[in-house]
Amino acid sequence: MIDASALAAKPVLEGDRIRLLPLADRHADAFHAAFQDPETRRLTGTHRDWSRAEIGAWVATCAQRxxxxxxxxxxxxxGDYLGDLALSQIDQDNAHGAFRIALVPGATGRGLGPEAIRLLLGHAFDRVGLHRVQLEVFTYNERARRAYEACGFVLEGRLxxxxxxxxxxHDVLLMAALRPAR
Structure with a gap:
């Protein structure tokens, strides 16, 4: 059974090198700057050019969602901003949701992504009560695919x-992780 209050109560999740905390206005400038980077846009497939005001307005809604x-x-x-991640598209009846992550250019290749993914998956499975978390990754993003596989995601399909x-x-790969059996 899904605990919807676990989505409303925004956690702070501590790892060895990173901290996941509610996306807030103080992150908006760095969030916006990250999505001005051509490589970040390519790896996330971001076509739209979001203005700083649009990013600020969107970030302002995150705490209430x-x-x-x-x-x-x-x-x-x-305390430097290294990126963001999201758990969204929650299907309460079937206990699954979607996942995405984006790291700032200087944060890649250091194992920070897998640390963040594991922290969020632990929260998704243990606190929220999800059974399945899925994501999409582009075929040209082999580094991300390897990180997802290291965190328990399995390739399920290709768009x-x-x-x-x-x-x-380019093809888009569909991957998913399931709650570990206990």
Whole structure:
């Protein structure tokens, strides 16, 4: 059974090197800057150019949302913004949801993504009560695919030529992690 209050009560999740905490206005500038980076846009498939005002307005709604969980990823030592992640599209009847993550350019390749993913999956399975968490990753993002696999995600399908980027069509891979059997 899903505990919807676990989506309304925004947690702070502590890892060894990072902290996940509610996405807030103080993250909006860094969030906006990250999505101005061409590589971040490519890896996330972000076509739309969001203005700083639009990002600020959206971030301002995150704390009140009871249907999803949006968290900033911060460095535990410095408090620097490293990215964000979200648990959304919650299907209460079937106990599943969707997941996404985006790291700022300087935070990739250091194992921070898998640490953040594991923290969020633990919360999704143990506190929210989800049975399944799924995501989509582009075929050209092999680094992310390996990170997802290391965190228990399994390839389940392929959406052929679902992304049009930089003049070419790319496949989108569907992956999912299931709550560990106890």
């Amino acid at each position: 009871t249907d999803r969980l949006d968290l900033a990823i911060e460095d535990r030592e410095t 052929r030529e679902a992304l049009y980027w930089d003049g070419a069509r």
